[in-house]
Amino acid sequence: MKSEFITEKQSDIDSLILTFFSLIKFINPNLNKEQFLIGTNDWLISKTENVSKKIICVCTGEKIKNTENIFAITKDEALYFAKKITLAEKSSVKGISEIDGYKEDAKLVDFISNLKIFFNDKKISYLPEGYSGLLLLSHDVDYIQTNIMYRLGRIYYLLNYLRLGKFKMFFQKFIHFIQQIFLEKEWKYVKMLEIEKEFNITSSWFFFSRITKNKKLFNPNYELKNNRVVDLIQKIKNNNSEIALHSSPESAFNSILLNEEKAKLESYSDEVIFGNRHHMGRFNPKISYDIWMENEFEYDASFLTNDKFMDISSTNHFFKIFNTSGTKSIIEFPTQWMDVQYLNFLAYDEKKFKTETFKAIDNAHSNNNVLSMNWHGIPYDWYTDFYREVIDYCVQKGFLICGYRDYLEFIKD
Numbered sequence: 001m002k003s004e005f006i007t008e009k010q011s012d013i014d015s016l017i018l019t020f021f022s023l024i025k026f027i028n029p030n031l032n033k034e035q036f037l038i039g040t041n042d043w044l045i046s047k048t049e050n051v052s053k054k055i056i057c058v059c060t061g062e063k064i065k066n067t068e069n070i071f072a073i074t075k076d077e078a079l080y081f082a083k084k085i086t087l088a089e090k091s092s093v094k095g096i097s098e099i100d101g102y103k104e105d106a107k108l109v110d111f112i113s114n115l116k117i118f119f120n121d122k123k124i125s126y127l128p129e130g131y132s133g134l135l136l137l138s139h140d141v142d143y144i145q146t147n148i149m150y151r152l153g154r155i156y157y158l159l160n161y162l163r164l165g166k167f168k169m170f171f172q173k174f175i176h177f178i179q180q181i182f183l184e185k186e187w188k189y190v191k192m193l194e195i196e197k198e199f200n201i202t203s204s205w206f207f208f209s210r211i212t213k214n215k216k217l218f219n220p221n222y223e224l225k226n227n228r229v230v231d232l233i234q235k236i237k238n239n240n241s242e243i244a245l246h247s248s249p250e251s252a253f254n255s256i257l258l259n260e261e262k263a264k265l266e267s268y269s270d271e272v273i274f275g276n277r278h279h280m281g282r283f284n285p286k287i288s289y290d291i292w293m294e295n296e297f298e299y300d301a302s303f304l305t306n307d308k309f310m311d312i313s314s315t316n317h318f319f320k321i322f323n324t325s326g327t328k329s330i331i332e333f334p335t336q337w338m339d340v341q342y343l344n345f346l347a348y349d350e351k352k353f354k355t356e357t358f359k360a361i362d363n364a365h366s367n368n369n370v371l372s373m374n375w376h377g378i379p380y381d382w383y384t385d386f387y388r389e390v391i392d393y394c395v396q397k398g399f400l401i402c403g404y405r406d407y408l409e410f411i412k413d
Helices: 015-027 041-047 075-086 106-118 148-163 167-181 189-199 227-238 255-269 288-294 339-345 350-366 383-397 404-411
Strands: 036-039 055-059 070-074 133-141 204-207 242-247 275-278 319-322 329-332 370-375 399-402
Touching: 015 036, 015 055, 015 075, 015 106, 015 319, 036 041, 041 055, 055 075, 070 075, 070 106, 075 106, 075 319, 133 189, 133 242, 133 350, 133 383, 133 404, 148 167, 189 227, 189 383, 204 227, 204 275, 227 242, 227 255, 242 255, 242 404, 255 288, 288 329, 339 350, 350 370, 350 383, 383 399
Parallel strands: 036 055, 055 070, 133 204, 133 370, 133 399, 204 242, 242 275
Antiparallel strands: 319 329
């Protein structure tokens, strides 16, 4: 990355500046080395005289004047934006939510909008040619069958309303969660795979890798050697889809534990594991990023929201996170949509869930956005019919549908 832009002083470059550049690079893939400059006022002016190309200038001192071909911001502004998209100021993340105090950043939203206007590109350009949208399709395998822990979890959600003093919500959502307690036993993964095969699409499947050190109450409790799991993994491989790691919250703080989880999944699946997503979106920005890179993941997808639909990074983009020294990086794919956002945390009924899902798809299509969707195979009797409807709708709209591994082929340096 350090060779991909011009700087007056190498000391001006750190991991956050590298992340900031990666965001701009993903917004405008055609940006080359001469179009991204970092330096003082006088140095930048000397480098931008009579420029004919669009130039991004990060000013270490006083900001130079914006022109038709110059987009200038201060280094402090660039660091601010990088900290916001990487959640660098958070000491712990428990599934990004309003409860944790997360709010979309208006300054960052405006910056992205102005940057696209500057590039004369109000839409995301990081889409494969010939497509009007991209659906990154993934599945978290949390349960193989409905068990006592799932049923107890419904009570947990109800009690959360009481804990937060939301007494009206408790009574409004009581029936919804009681009905979930009596869902059928078999989860819908196999049928979803059949639908994907029918449409000739791929997806990413995140499996929990259970070992002694992560056998916790709220972690998935199936074993990779379970016959149903073995059969499911083989069906996924037969579809040419991806096996990825649904790592434990505990491994976000422990590199050795994450390595053990990854190694076990690679052994049972006989696949190289490229991707990571922590269960419940729990990690620590000050610790976890280096741990992900130490374990040689190519991407992470742990930036997800637990209590409402929102744009996690306030960018509608993916970006790179760098280690402390700036020598290694990992791509972060924020997850904008999860079925459990609506069916668990917001306790939407079937009708409202479907309406909101199509709104998210239409928004992505209208803006040529990359939409990352995460499904859990919940055993509602209408679930797989709706899944087929969503896939067909996206195909008809001109979306490319694939998993994270396959999309990496489009965005490699």
